[in-house]
Amino acid sequence: MKILVCISNVPDTTTKIKFVDDLKKLDETGIQWIINPWDELALTRALELKDEPANGIEKVTVAHVGLVGSEPTIRKALAIGADDAIRINADAADGYFVAFQLAEVLNNDPYDIILCGIESSDFNCSTVGGMLAEFLGIPSVSAVSALNLENGEDVIIREIDGGNETVTVPMPFVAIVQKGITKEPRIPSMRGIMMARSKPINVIEPAAIEAMTEIIGYEMPKPRAACKFVDAENPAELIELLQNEAKLI
């Protein structure tokens, strides 16, 4: 059995986001690039499954659509423990483009379990996993908060509005994972970092296809009105303001 984890390369979640070129382009100065947090959790879960010999997982591969600049992020995934990596050498124009590229590769090199994160923390789209499954014509399970293998079969918990469902789908499938999939992301060990240097990154040229969407410009959030402070000795005044000024309660 083989597991593929799709990873995106995003600015560290504490980055102060700024734009240049008349709000058309992200200002990349000083940005630390990281593995998208959910993808890091997905990778950790894949490795946990592989650690259990009874699961019979031969390898965990990470796949990324991006230019050479994102190789440090791929190396980090290898240092955490992925066995090898695929990089599709193209700028990730939009979710449709990314999913299409991944599907092209997977059509020739199938995996049993494909993991995607619920969203990339940069564009917050929540699209690649579902699109990829549809391009491949395989099942997808979304909002996955647990993934186990029992006698070679998957047992998945997905969140629904107001609860959870335990489901199983035939392999191959795409699981779109969220919080809960594992507790903490794995951190690369010294040995892992050394080994990552010699692990293969298989670079593949992209298929010809156009993106469906284009970001034409950014806007910064409107500054919120300054906070109005109420005396700690008199919280009733806060309730009064919420009732009569903001008319919220």
Next chain:
Amino acid sequence: MSVITFVENWEGKFKKLTFELVSYTAKVAEMLNTTSIALSIGSVESSELDKLGNYGVKKVIHIDNDNLKILDNQAYTSVIADVATREGATVVILSNNNTGKALAPRLSARLKAGIGSGVSKLPVSIDPFIVYKKVYSGNAFANVSIKSDIRILTLSQNSFDVIETPNEASVETIEVQVENDLVKTNVTDIQKQAGKILLTDAEIVVSGGRGMKSGDNWGPLVEMADLLGAATACSRPVSDEGWRPHEEHTGQTGKIISPNLYFALGISGATQHIAGVSASKYIVAVNTDKDAPVFEAAQYGIVGDAMKVLPKLVEALREIKSK
């Protein structure tokens, strides 16, 4: 041509998010000068289906099929795509909730349609088709041009007003074929949280952070939520510590919500926390540290000890409720 929305039901009933979706769909159809349709899948009574017309859609299509009793993403995608194609839909609208996020991307690949996900406003323009959406977890917004002939939008919950209009929709029940082997999802167990206001549905949310000190101190917070008809939430360390259940964790890696009012009690306001709640219309913060970043996101604040402030808030609320 048409604009179509897929409406989910919960045990045969619609909820506020459905009416937001339908109101939004009717408005998008108006912008495009075309007709609006709501597609309901599942067992829903006709009186419930009739309600959808009150929010401006012209037609309701109803499908009830045994093979659509559970959410199988492939089966649902196939049925919705077929109806959208038959109705000449140029815009397909879903909720940005769990179900919408599961189906919209599949529909996108199926219909060769670009997605605008998590929109909170009407399209900025329709030719070119441009939508406004949150990026960088609410730290910025983007205008996104969707270049395909069909576009898919997912609407954030509680971000678009329900608009009632005098209107009656025609309700059409149609039969579809869903082959057994199309359905690949096998549900073996369902665990429902009964009787709780869902965090994603709530208009008021009362949330506590590590400043609450221990899981044992949640009594007044829950009481305040009950008095307000609010849902309870927490920051990530609180659920990590097991003080509160995981489904209450809000923030970048937890639930992303947009209530009218969010109380942050003993929460520092780290960017990853605010990322999940910045779409709230109002944020109220109580924190002992006057320099806590949460006050930058809040409209109302109290610098003080949540343990002392909370009981007083509860008392004041009880008083206005008794009037």
